[in-house]
Every structure is written in C-alpha cells, then in structure tokens.
Amino acid sequence: MSNTNDLTTAQREAVHALMARFPVADELGRRFAQAGHDIHLVGGSVRDALLGRLGDDLDFCTDAHPDETLRIVKGWAEATWETGREFGTIGAFRDGLRLEITTYRAESYDGVSRNPAVQYGTSLSDDLSRRDFSINAMAVSLHDHRFTDLYGGLRDLHERMIRTPKAPEQSFGDDPLRMLRAARFAAQLRFVVDEPVIRAMSDMSGQLTRITAERVREEFSKLLLGEDPVTGLRLLVETGLAEIFLPELTELKMEIDEHAQHKDVYEHTLTVVQNAVNLDTADGGPDLVLRLAALLHDIGKPATKAVGSDGRVSFHHHELVGARMAKHRLKLLKYPKDVISPVVGLITLHLRFYGYGRGEWTDSAVRRYVHDASELLARLHKLTRSDCTTRNRRKAAQLAADYDALEERIARIAAEEDLAKVRPDLDGNAIMELLGLPPGPLVGRAWKHLKEVRLERGPLSQDEAEHELRAWAEDNL
Template identity: 75%
Template sequence: MSEASAPHAADRRELTAAQRNAVAELLRVSPVADELGRRFVRAGHELHLVGGSVRDALLGRLGDDLDFCTDAHPDETLRIIKGWAESIWETGREFGTIGAQRDGLRLEITTFRAESYDQVSRNPVVVYGTSLDEDLKRRDFTINAMAVSLPDHRFTDPHGGLADLSAKVIRTPSTPGESFGDDPLRMLRAARFAAQLRFAVHPDVHLAMTEMAADLDRITAERVRDEFTKLLCGADPITGLRLLVDTGLAERFLPELTGLKLEIDEHAQHKDVYEHTLTVVENAVSYEEEGCDFILRMAALLHDVGKPATKAVGSDGRVSFHHHEVVGARLTKARMKAMRYPKEVTAKVTALVALHLRFYGYGRGEWTDSAVRRYVADAGDLLPRLHKLTRSDCTTRNRRKAAQLAADYDALEDRIARIAAEEDLARVRPDLDGNAIMELLGVPPGPVVGRAWKHLKEQRLERGPLDRDAAEAELLRWARAEGIIG
C-alpha cells in the first residue's frame, strides 16, 4: 500500500508492522473486494474500503463484514452489483447504504456522505458528498477515517489515523466540539472504542466530552443503549465506565453508577462502592467462558445500586445497607426499562440483582436442604450466572476472609450437586400435576387447583420428593384444613 500521508519517523517501525497486518488481512478478502472495485471502476465510479474495516485490518482483526464508500448513488450501486452479489438488501437505502453478500462476506456500500445536523434533531440529515476526503472528514475518529482504494490498494489517511492507531489514542478529524456538536452520540462512542480497543482518549476529546455531556440528551434512548451495550461488552469495560463517570456522561443516562461514588462499602471499608462495583465487573468478565455475557456484566454493574438509598449509620458508627438488594432490583428494572432493554433481558438482570446477597450466611451453617432447593428454584436457569456473580462480589483484600468465602461457596455448589443427583433440582415441581389434583379433590379447573399446586410445590421444596402416596396424603390433609373437602 502506498500512503497519502507519511507517518512520523518515530512511528515508522510500529506502523510498518501495522501495515503488514493490513496486507495480510486484505489479501484474505481481496478476491471479493478487488473484484467489486473493478466493477465500480468499469462503471466509471470509485470504491474504497473504509472506516472500521481499514482500522481492523491494520490491527490484524478484520472480520467478515466490510464497509465501502463510493461516489455512486444507491441506484447506481444496485445496477453495479446486480447479478454479482449473492443477495442484496436495501434497509439502509435512506442513508445511502446498500448491503450485499458474496462468498461469505457481508458488504455495506455507502455513497460519499457530507452529513449535516441542525443541532437539535436526534438523527443526521444525509447529504451526499462528492469526494473521499469530504467523506473521511465527517467520520467520528481519525482511526476510522482511513481508506484503501480498490482495486489498486492506494492508502489514504488525511487525518493521521495511522499514527493515532499506533499511539492507541482516540482523536477526532475535526475539532472535538464540532464533531460532538454534529452527533453527540460520538462522545459515547469514544468511551466505547476506549473499552473495545484499550485506547486512551486525547485530552482535547476528554475535555469536550466533559463540557458537552448534556448534549447526549438529544440522542434517543435506543441509540444510547446500543452504544452502552457495546461498551460494557468491550475487552476493557472498566476504562469505558470510568470515562462515562469522569466526564459526566453516565449522569445523563445511568446516574445510579455515578451515585455509587459517595457510598462506603460495608464489606471492605478501604474502598467505596463505586470502586467495589468496577472490581466486581472486572471479576465477572474473568468468569466468562466464551464471549461477552451481557446479562452477567450488567448485573455485576448494577448489583449494588440500591446502597445509596438504604445507607444507614448505626450508633457504633458502622455503615449498613439493609435490603439494598430489594431496592437495587427495583432501581435496576426501572433504569433498564428507561434504556429500552428488552423485557426478558431486564427480568434476568433484575433477578440476579435481587438474588446476589442470598448466599451470605450460608457459611454460618444456617441453610437446610430446603434452603438450598429454594436457592436453586429461585435462580432457575440463572443459577450458573448467580454462581459467577456471587463469586465476583467477593473483593475483600483480607486473604483469610476471601479464602473462607470461596470455600463456603465451593461447599454450596457441592451441596447443590449432591442434592441434584438425588432429586431433579433443575425442575422443582409438585409431585402431583393439575390433572391429578382435580381428580383427587373432585374439583374443576380454577383457583383451587392453583392453590393446591402451589402448596405441593412448597412441600416439594421443604421436604424434597414425595412418593405418590405421601403426596396424595399431603394434598388431602391440606384440602381438609382449607375446608375444600370434608
């Protein structure tokens, strides 16, 4: 690749390595990319691999989704790829984007853009641009403002993105104020890229994020949610979360996180709840087996949000947060609803927050087999995540205490496994189903059957499995006591 702008001499060795990564990655996709480039050139148009695709190629991590820009308008793009692409979609047409698939690669081809914003609207007004340089200037960050022309592989980097990639810094092509004024979501994207790439934001970018944080209110909850989800699922979510809090961005959509900074954690008084929470998130990430478990990470982030509202100082000066898990679950549900997360995701995160303290006290020997059954039944399919969250929540620096907590939880998991081997803990249900209840009591479908079913489930949790005769005897005893039968 030739360079439109030469790198600084001090960066030359590292940048050469980055370019070698890019060549290797581009060779993998070039049969499709170059063929597509030749089709556009024959039609009298330009085509450039651009944005995140170039950035990821330079980092040696290019995936199967490729982004292109062109001077061709959507109708012309459709004519060029018709009959060549294996499939075509036009869902992004209003933004100048045509999608296609070829040889296992997903391609998005977007007309040069020179977006304009009215500083009030929540979405950009798309205006087609006329040149590659104009298109690159309107992009969010310099590391996303590089291009590789096709099919000749000419490299264009008018804003020093290659040097910034080497320095691992996030900077904007125009001034940060202009960039964030155009689209305030870019402030959240800066934190997201810091989390995903383990990069630092340039001081000027950090300052603009702080001064313009309130502008994030112009952005829809759905767009904020999507960026935040990507941030939390980044390789280094802690860096991204700290940026959100330090710049005031968190206060605009997740104020509960900022609120944790003022509270003292009763488990470890050497650090506040905010620092404890970040450590729990970091611990939760270490327990993931494959990819990002957003539900686990979000539960780790929000598990203590009920503490500010429940803080109390006793006569002995000790701080307590009684029932903060109950209050935290309520706050979690409300916040995730405001952020427009799906109901099923919200329900799972909320349940984990509500259950995260249940384990404490187990080591004192107070748990019966019934308590273990209820723990498993209440967690349901969230039990593996609850195991990880509970272990992540142990952040004490007292090695003896940490070792004891770990041993206690090992013992609980072993006990669950033992009881599960004897009983079907994965499906704790009454020993009689609804049909058997109706037949034995001689009642039709209705509330009585539901009450009887609930009673038998409680007995199942309390006593373990009952054989048929014992279950029927218990049902009849209950029915007589309730006056259902004589």
Template identity: 65%
Template sequence: MLRRAGGPRLGGTRLGAVPWCVVTEPKEATDVLSKAQRQAVRQLLRIAPVADELGARFRAAGHELALVGGSVRDALLDRLGQDLDFTTSAHPEQTKRLLSGWADNIWDVGQKFGTIGAHKDGFQIEITTYRADSYDGTTRKPAVEYGTSITDDLVRRDFTVNAMAVLLPGREFVDPHGGLADLGRKVIRTPGTPQRSFSDDPLRMLRAARFASQLDFAVAPEVVAAMSDMAERIDIVSAERVRDELSKLVLSPRPRTGLTLLVDTGLAERVLPELPALRLEIDEHHRHKDVYEHSLTVLEQAIELEDRLPGGGPDLVTRLAALLHDIGKPRTRRFESGGGVSFHHHDVVGAKMARKRLTALRYPSAVVDSVALLTQLHLRFHGYGGGEWTDSAVRRYVRDAGDELARLHVLTRADCTTRNRRKAQALQRSYDSLEDRIARLAEEEELAAIRPDLDGNQIMSILGIPPGPVVGRAYRHLLEVRLDHGVLDEEAARAELLRWWSEQPESSA
C-alpha cells in the first residue's frame, strides 16, 4: 500500500523526511490519509526530543526501537497524549540498562511480560520487547515468547489500526496490515483472521465494540460475524477485565454504538444480560415504549447533561445508572385488563439487580452503592406533580439522595424521552421548580447537611441518660421532626425531645 518515494517497497515511508505515496486508494480515503499523515508529522515533532533521543540510545546499542500501537494511531488522529508506547528488539534487562541514567524514574512491574516503564520530561513511557506469544486456548493469558522482528510483533496485535509502528530515530513508518488505509476508511479489522485473533484473546471482542464507540469506526462484517460465532469464548475472561472494557465503552463519546454491537452479537447476553433482556416483546394489544431503546436514549441524554455535575463528565456512575435504571422492568411487567402494562416496583427490583450485576463485575462498592441508590430513586420525582410536595417531602428527597443528588437531577431529567413536546416541557418546568425549591431550602437551612437540632451529647445531658440505643432513637425522632418542620431553635428542640421522652417506657423506669 505504501512506498518510500524513490526507494524499494517497504510497507512504509519516512515521516517528516520524504512524501507519503498512497497507492490505489479512492480519492476520499486519500484525502483523509493525507490529513492523518500531516497530523502524525505534527505529533511526532512534538514528542521528537524524547522519542528521537530514546531511539538513538537503542540504535547505538544495536537494538531497534519503534513507537507502536495506540500511540501511532492516536498520532495519526491528532490525539496523542503524554503516554507513549514503544516496542523494541532489546530484552527487558537491556531496556532497563538503556533507560538508566536517562529516564527520570523507571519501574519494572510488567517485566515478566516484557514491559519496562519510565517517566521522562512529563511523558509516561512503556517499552515492550517484540512479542510472538502463543495461546493454549483455555485462557487469554499467553505464554510469553519474544519475537525477533517488528513484523512478528505487529501481527499479534488486536486490530490493524493498532498494528502500525514508526521506527526511531529515522521515523520510518511500518504498516504491514493496511492499518493506515483502515484508519482512513474508519474500519476495525484484525491483522489476521478474526477467528484466530479472538480465539487467542477473547477480550478483543469487547475491545472491538469499545473502539467502535471511542473512535466512531465501523466494525468489518467478518469481525462482527466472528464476534457472534465466538461469543461464548468471553466466558474465560476475568470479571475484572470485562469490567474495565465495559467501563471504557460506557465512558466513550458514543456508547450506544458499542453497546448495540454487544447486544446484536450475543456478547451482552454473557457479560451484561440485563441489557438485552430490556428488548421486551411489544404486542399490538398491550402497548408500551421500547425499554431497550429508551434506556440507550436516557444514556445519551444523561451524557448531554453531564456538564451539570460538579466535576463535569464523563461520569461512570451517572452513565451506568442511566443504562441500568429500568432493568427491573422485565421482571415486574404485568398486563392489565383493558390493554395497559404495569411495572410496579421496578425501581426497587432494578436496584437489587444492578447491585448484583455490578458486584459480579467487581465494581468498587462505592460505584455499586451509588448506581443502586440512583436506580431505586429514579421514579421518586414523578410524585412531585405540579409542585404539590410539601417542604418536608423536598427535604426527604434531598436526605435520601445524599451525595448523589446532583447525579439524581441528571438522571431524572434524562429519563424524559417522550416525543410529546408539551409533556416534555411540563416535566422540565416541574423539575426546574423542584431544583429551585431545593436551592431555596438549602440556603435557608443548610439542606445538604440535614441533622437534628440537638446532637447526641445534648440528648444525653437533657435526658440524663448514658450512651445506648435510646439515644439513637431520640436522635432519629429529632431528625424526623427536622425534616417535617425545618430548623428549630434550641428551646423548641429541647421541648420536643422532652415531649417525646415522656411517651417512652424508659422515662418512668
């Protein structure tokens, strides 16, 4: 596909030194590739002080070094960050010696896999020895074998757009599998057959869906077919690895693309079965919205609202809650007389299901707790109506949401997918009203830190009792009073405590 101008066919060219020559590409693809090539030159010039100096050190020692994989892809897409991936003919101990005295610091936690890491001038660098791994088919963990050439290394990589390299310090581009052309066509393909690739490492099937969402690329038909045929292979992958890929997909700019691919190929049935289960059969007599499409739309709308969150987006908890908020509907669906459909308590059921699935995927307990809480609370607002809630009800809404209030605001707003413009505007106005009331009460009462008007020490002093369960009961009673009536001064709070105490059996003991 690519030639060095004026030289023999190499499967590459020299970046920034001689022109690119693209052979037999359509004009549209050629235009895209020309832009990518200019972007790559700009990015490589930016990292040149580090990359060229490192390449020169390895060459002087008789070794090859190349920028590789995602770093080359991202350079071509003009999105290269501070993380740089290299591959080399040097073995790990040789790499450590070459980095010693040059890098700001070095780490070798990945040495058994051939990888040495380093920091240099603000860049995080990983250098991995050429690999020619073998797999036994029962695990995705390979028997690590070092390769002898850059072509050995590139053929074992997951996708063609990640199987490109730039040899340093000469900046010669190496692309034996047509990754640059696939980048121009925005297509995900594998260097060899997808069957071989996914048999070696089934996690690559999830990575295909993730890259489709991250890069807005299409997945080649033969790759999709292999994902469908080999979906059960994902069962040998650890829950932690599945979780990491799923999180990256959900946090991508266009998660619908990858999630739809997982559902269509049957992979979701094995890693997140609650999602395809939302594709409820809709019969002509019992009409209800498509819960699966609704959930994906809520996810997209939540992404658009993430700028309302204190830290902005992308936010994993909000996105998972948006995706999973209705997963209780399949288990709670009931057909009513007269053609209606109900999903009573799907919020409670869904919260339990979300907790179980996210725990199985080894998500941190903080993420599990937050998603489960948001799922359980996502219907609460629908009792607000036209603003009929009392201040007490608003306080309880804030108290129950706790630290998740901002996310609950986003989820509740995103959950409106009606095409009825008048209804959508009415819901928007109602939630605006609720947020305004929360803000007013927060200003008046420090709503974010609702607690009783007397603390535990004051309760014990007033009642003359030692620490114990009675103090807790008194505290909870005063909290309910606080929620119902707002802030009390100390005298009123003391009177209410004594009134409550007079009704307790312990008071006469």
C-alpha cells in the first residue's frame, strides 16, 4: 500500500489540488467519519488528477451500505437518486456536482449473464481488486487524504501502460466490456496496452456478445471521441473485437489487386478518421457525427468492388450502399436518430464534390450541393477534405485548391442568395390564387417545380415566376 510519501511532488500537489477543488469531498468525508464509516475517492477522478487533468466526475467507495449512505447524506445533499441501488450505488447532487457513492463491492460473475451478482465487500482492498485497470484502482481517503495504490497504478501512469489488477482473463471474464474499455483508454490517454492484456482480448473477444448494444455503443463513442481514436480502432481490429460489433471495419482490409489499382481501404479509412480528428479538434472539439461518418464512409466498397476487363478496380455507387450499411449498423448499436441521420447523409454526399475541379459545375450545381447538404454543409466540408489522402503532393494540392474554390463560390452565391433557405419565388397561397386551385397535392407539385426552377436559375422576378408556373400548369393540369 502506498501513501502520499510515495508520490512525486507534482503528484502530491495534484492530490491536494483535487481535494481543494472539491470542498464537497471533505464535507462528505466528515459526515461519513461522524457516522463511523470510511469513504474514499476512487477511479477516474484520482487517475485524472495525477495526470494533471482534473475533472468533475466524482466517484466514491465506502463501507457503508446504501441505506446508511442515504441516511448520512440526507439533509446535506440537494437531491439523491437510487437508480444504481441494486449495484450498491447511491447518487447525490451537491454544489453543482453529481456524486456517486458505492458500497465496497466484491461481486462475482457466472460467465454467462451481463450483470454481476452483487456482493458487498468488507474492505477497500476488496473494492480495488475488482476494478478494471490498475490506473483506476487508486484511492484517496476523504478523512486524511491518504493515498492507496495496491496494484501499481502509479507505476503504470508513469509508464503510460494499461494493465489489469488481476489476471486479465479473470478481469475480462468478470466483465467483457473491459476489453473495449482497454481500447478506449488507449485512445483517450494515448497509453499502451500491455501484451498480456492484448492476448486476453484476442482470446476472449467472443465474450463481448454478453454485453448489451447500449453499453458497447457508449464505450465505442468514447473511444471515437478520444484524442487518438485510430490507435483504439487498430486495437479493436487486431484483437477481433471489431468483428463482434463492427465487422464492416475489419472487412475494409481487402486484398489489394496485383496492379495496385486501388488504395488499401482500411488504411485509407484510418487516415480519413485522423484527418477528421485534426479538423474537428481545431474547430472547437470532437464531433461524434463527423468521426462516425469518416469511419464508415467507405464501408460500401467491399460489396461494390468490381474489376474491369482492363484490370481497373471500381466501386460504383459505394456511397449509396455504404449509407444503407451504416444506417443498419448504427441502428443495431442503438444510436439515436439524431446521430444516424446526419452520418448517413454525409456518407451519401461524400463523393459529390469530385468532378468540380473539371469545371463542370454551374451555379445551379453549387446551389444543389448546398441545398442537399443543408445543415450538414460544414461537416461535409470537413469530411470531403479529410477524404483526400493521396500521397501525390501535386494532386493533393490541386484537390485542396479546388475545394477552396468551391467554398469561395458557395460564399459568393450565398451573399447574393439565401442558399440556406432556398424556397420557390411563389408560395402556396400565391400558387392557389394564380391557378385557382384548392389545397391539395397539385399545389405541392407546383411548389416543387418552382423550387427546382429556383435551384436551377436562381431568384426569379414575380413575372418570371408566374410565367414558369403557367407553363407548368399547361402541361400538368
């Protein structure tokens, strides 16, 4: 067991800074001490403090059982909740912080069910031994700020290594989601996963089927939003975990034809993801929708690969096939519609730009590009730029210049027209009045026609719009 004397000066200061930042913790410690109970700050809060990344998530463990915890925080907490009570967890809200207080646990698993059979432990060591990784198995006493490290968490922080407190096979057998968490921490912290842990992940990857789609989705999203998602993604593929919940990623490792007529789609995809990370990080923070679209934008290629008589490889309509595949996979992972819809839209549109540099786009084509992208336009700009992974510097420079030109052209046309809100030059009431129509489908068809004309030609005068409407009516009424 380590104490604060084992810490470096910087680490001791981090522990003190953590406790000083959250006086709520000391208040909580005094209440539990007065009731005759131990309580410790544990897990990610301690880890992040020692890494110099103080956060707002506070997790505690205690020898007090849930009923006693509720009694201790009653009148002090501004609110409490018991949604995790079956796992020994009581939630409390105080001074804008969400606190989770869990009774020492020493649960066991039957290797089949997804949830543990909760058994309360009797000591801090019981609790720390069941945690996922040594870097998350350190604790700070709220009573005297004593630091406890039974499993080499400090060493592993120093070595930037992910190890399990127990044998990895036992740890992953207890909770297979920990295998995905290992990849997630590698992505978030830029740590290396220990070789025995990787071997266990490979050997036990099939155990991930015990875990609900919702829990897998949450861990996978955190991985994608990490600082280095590419490292985490590689680990998922190399250990076989991707095969369990995202087989489309593994399938991108297609055999390259003998003439090298197409890129390594898997490596290209990871490069696109990294490019997207660079762009969204520079633009205010991680964007899950953009990163998912970057990851899945080419998953339709394996299904559409064809080799022509000249030996050239093609992937016709892979964007449409890939959009359907992405929608299906994201639904299986229980992503919400407000994530699925924009990801699918971006994949569908991601090839639209190519051909612009040949000078074939009219102002009408630019209007349609903006109209079809709609609220996805800013993300589509990033995805399209990210998708340029050629090593040919001249070609890369030309593509970048072409897209710069397109964005400038969009800005010019947008300054002349409200591209974000393209509407027909006559509204439904004007259409009904001019043609003498009652409300109904014909009005909608006329409106749609005028919108197409608006996209094609830009804004029309009143006389021009009425002329177009009458011409349409002659052929359709």
